[in-house]
Each structure stands twice: as C-alpha cells, then as structure tokens.
Amino acid sequence: MKLANRILYGLIVGIIIGLLLHTVRETAFVKNLVTYFISPVGEAFIRAIRMLVVPLVLASLVLGTASLGDLRKVGRIGGKIMSFYLVTTAIAIILGITLTVIFQPGLHADVPREGEFVGRAAPPIMTTILEMIPINPFDALARGAMLQIIVFAVLVGVGIAAVGDPAKPLLNVFEGLNGVMLRLTTLVMQVAPYGVAALIARTVIQVGPAILVSLAMFIFVVYLGLIIHLVVVYGGIAKFFGGLSLIEMLKRCSPAMLVAFSTASSAATLPVTLHCGEKNLGIKKEIGAFTLPLGATVNMDGTALYQGVSVVFLAQLLGVDLTFNQMLTVVVSATLASIGTAGVPGAGMIMLAMVLESVGMPVTAIGIIMGIDRIVDMGRTAMNVTGDLACTLAVARSEKAVDMPAKIPTAL
Numbered sequence: 566m567k568l569a570n571r572i573l574y575g576l577i578v579g580i581i582i583g584l585l586l587h588t589v590r591e592t593a594f595v596k597n598l599v600t601y602f603i604s605p606v607g608e609a610f611i612r613a614i615r616m617l618v619v620p621l622v623l624a625s626l627v628l629g630t631a632s633l634g635d636l637r638k639v640g641r642i643g644g645k646i647m648s649f650y651l652v653t654t655a656i657a658i659i660l661g662i663t664l665t666v667i668f669q670p671g672l673h674a675d676v677p678r679e680g681e682f683v684g685r686a687a688p689p690i691m692t693t694i695l696e697m698i699p700i701n702p703f704d705a706l707a708r709g710a711m712l713q714i715i716v717f718a719v720l721v722g723v724g725i726a727a728v729g730d731p732a733k734p735l736l737n738v739f740e741g742l743n744g745v746m747l748r749l750t751t752l753v754m755q756v757a758p759y760g761v762a763a764l765i766a767r768t769v770i771q772v773g774p775a776i777l778v779s780l781a782m783f784i785f786v787v788y789l790g791l792i793i794h795l796v797v798v799y800g801g802i803a804k805f806f807g808g809l810s811l812i813e814m815l816k817r818c819s820p821a822m823l824v825a826f827s828t829a830s831s832a833a834t835l836p837v838t839l840h841c842g843e844k845n846l847g848i849k850k851e852i853g854a855f856t857l858p859l860g861a862t863v864n865m866d867g868t869a870l871y872q873g874v875s876v877v878f879l880a881q882l883l884g885v886d887l888t889f890n891q892m893l894t895v896v897v898s899a900t901l902a903s904i905g906t907a908g909v910p911g912a913g914m915i916m917l918a919m920v921l922e923s924v925g926m927p928v929t930a931i932g933i934i935m936g937i938d939r940i941v942d943m944g945r946t947a948m949n950v951t952g953d954l955a956c957t958l959a960v961a962r963s964e965k966a967v968d969m970p971a972k973i974p975t976a977l
C-alpha cells in the first residue's frame with residue numbers, strides 16, 4: 566500500500582480509537598494505555614523526526630546558498646528571480662497569518678499545554694537580531710538554535726561558492742549529509758502511520774471531537790490562502806509582468822500543477838515544470854533551466870503560507886498569545902524555512918519545527934497537524950510549482966526571452 570494511504574488509514578484508526586476512548590478517558594485502563602503505549606509511540610515518532618532537523622537544515626541551506634553562489638555569473642537574472650521569489654514568499658506568509666488570525670481555526674478546541682512549555686516573552690528586537698549571529702556555531706548546532714544555524718549555514722554556502730574548487734570536498738560532505746538525512750527521513754516516514762495514529766488518538770482522547778472541527782477549519786484556511794495567493798499574486802504577476810490572463814496561465818501550467826498535487830513533491834515534478842515552462846509558456850531554455858530548478862529548491866510559497874497558518878493555528882490551540890514582534894519573526898523564519906525545505910513530501914512539516922522554535926513554541930505541537938499533513942501538502946506543493954513558473958515567466962519576459970505558442974501543444 567502507498568505510504569500516503571497508510572498514513573490516511575493511520576489517521577482514521579487513530580481518530581476512531583480516540584473517539585471511542587474519549588468518554589472513558591478518566592478510567593485507570595485508558596490512562597495507563599495512554600501513558601504506557603499511545604503516548605510513547607507518538608513521542609518516539611516525533612523524536613525521530615526532530616533528530617533529523619538540525620543536520621537537514623544545515624546541509625540543505627549550505628547547498629542551497631552554495632548553488633546560489635553562481636549568482637554573480639548570472640547576476641541580473643539571478644537577482645531578479647530571487648527578488649520575485651522572496652517577495653512572493655513573504656506575501657504568502659503574511660496572507661497565511663492574516664487569514665488564521667481572522668478565521669481563528671484553533672479556537673474550537675483547547676489542547677492542554679505540554680508540561681514543559683511556558684510561554685516566553687519575546688526579547689527586544691535588537692537582541693533577537695544580534696543573537697542571530699552565533700558566537701560559536703557548534704554550540705548553536707548542539708542547542709538547535711535555528712536562526713543561528715541558518716545564518717551560519719548561509720555564510721558557509723556563500724564561502725564555499727567564493728572559494729570554489731578548494732572547497733569542493735566540503736561541498737561534497739554537505740551533499741552526502743543532505744542525501745543521508747533525506748534517506749533517513751524516508752525511513753522515519755515508514756513508521757509514520759503508527760506515529761500519526763498514536764498522536765491523533767491521544768489528542769482526541771484528551772480533547773474530544775472538538776479538535777476535529779479545528780483541524781477541518783485548519784485545512785480550509787490553508788486552501789483558502791492558497792487560492793487567494795494564486796488568484797491575486799500569480800494572477801497579478803501573469804497579467805502585469807507576463808502579459809497573460811490567469812486562466813490562460815493556469816491552462817498552460819496545469820500539467821505541472823496536477824503532477825505536483827498528486828506527488829506532493831516539487832523535486833519530482835521538476836521535469837514536468839521544465840516542460841510546461843519551455844513548451845507551453847514558450848520560455849527560452851537558458852532562463853527556465855536556471856530559474857526553475859532554483860525555484861524547485863528555494864521558492865515555496867505554498868509551504869511558507871502553510872507554515873504561517875500552522876504557527877498561528879497551533880498558538881491558538883495551545884492558548885499562546887503571539888505578539889506582533891513574534892509574528893514578524895515568523896515571517897522571517899518561515900521565509901528561511903521554506904527556502905531550506907526540500908521538495909519532497911512532508912518536508913515543509915519537518916521544517917515547521919524551526920519556525921515554531923523561533924518563537925519559543927513547543928515543537929511537539931506539530932503532532933497535532935501531522936495526521937492531516939498530506940492533505941495540505943498536495944495543495945501547497947501545487948502552489949510551490951505554480952509560483953516558480955509565474956515568477957520565471959515574468960523574469961523571462963523582462964529579458965525578452967518568451968516566445969509563447971498561440972495554442973498549447975497537446976503532447977506532454
């Protein structure tokens with residue numbers, strides 16, 4: 566059976582168990598079952614995922630920036646495409662946060678706070694900025710201080726690109742580390758169905774059916790945000806920079822969007838994305854071949870939007886009041902997290918850990934939305950890929966490198 570289906574069944578089984586046991590949650594039997602079986606299974610799964618976050622963020626960000634190091638060579642185009650990518654990503658996060666504040670999907674249920682978590686007051690903004698620079702990067706890695714790790718990783722990537730050949734062995738090390746961590750992610754995901762079942766069962770046992778309403782609202786808000794972003798931001802880019810109506814652009818991008826939706830992986834969709842860019846949108850190869858793989862690696866508006874929604878949603882569930890400064894921190898850290906997210910299923914959820922930590926929220930909260938991740942992953946991945954194509958079209962047109970066929974070629 567496909568992993569996605571197994572996770573879905575895990576979710577359903579977990580919900581059923583949760584609903585059955587919710588009414589008898591005070592009995593000694595259920596309490597013991599939760600303490601000695603259900604909780605540890607869920608906890609073990611989350612710990613295994615957390616184990617991968619620090620090395621994965623380090624390796625993928627170093628690689629991402631090292632490949633961006635070529636920016637000088639491709640200076641103008643690189644600068645333009647990165648501006649488009651970053652601005653659209655930041656808009657996506659702000660949109661996600663705003664919608665979640667308006668719709669308050671997390672206020673339908675009360676999740677008991679984890680014992681260890683005490684809401685932290687946000688430090689003054691200057692301190693936050695200064696503290697982004699690690700005094701000792703190894704200490705930052707050991708403590709899992711995400712912002713410091715990101716700053717260090719970006720600088721190492723820039724350094725590797727600047728040094729060139731002599732730094733090649735180091736680059737290889739990070740490539741190896743990245744590959745191994747991604748493989749381990751796949752491995753850990755094999756036990757995801759059990760982890761997901763245990764996590765959702767525990768939550769439903771403790772909170773009751775109300776949590777399901779909240780989760781449904783969460784999915785609704787994510788998809789609403791994705792659609793608004795598509796219509797307003799990509800529609801606007803298509804119209805004003807691409808000389809194309811939104812509908813026409815969607816028709817031409819639809820093969821990539823559908824593959825992205827069904828695979829939940831922008832990396833796996835890349836061949837189709839390249840095809841749509843070149844054949845359907847008529848973007849010259851030299852531009853698309855540079856900006857689309859770059860976009861598949863660093864530009865993830867859908868993921869960023871989802872991360873914005875998730876942080877505010879989980880804060881609402883846990884009864885944490887996020888200050889304005891903390892929301893700004895979320896915009897910055899989710900931008901960076903989405904850049905560091907690998908284009909594979911579920912990666913955005915793993916990187917969410919880093920966004921939560923940036924505002925002092927418990928990473929274990931991810932367990933609450935883990936079971937439904939695939940449902941939102943499909944939508945956000947489709948949007949990630951559409952964003953790459955829309956921005957590439959805009960930049961290519963400004964370079965006069967678009968020769969759009971009047972009719973969409975039929976063959977894929």
Ligand code: ASP
Binds near residue numbers: 831868907949
């Ligand atoms: N699945 C997404 C992608 O490949 C990444 C994510 O999990 O958000 O684009």
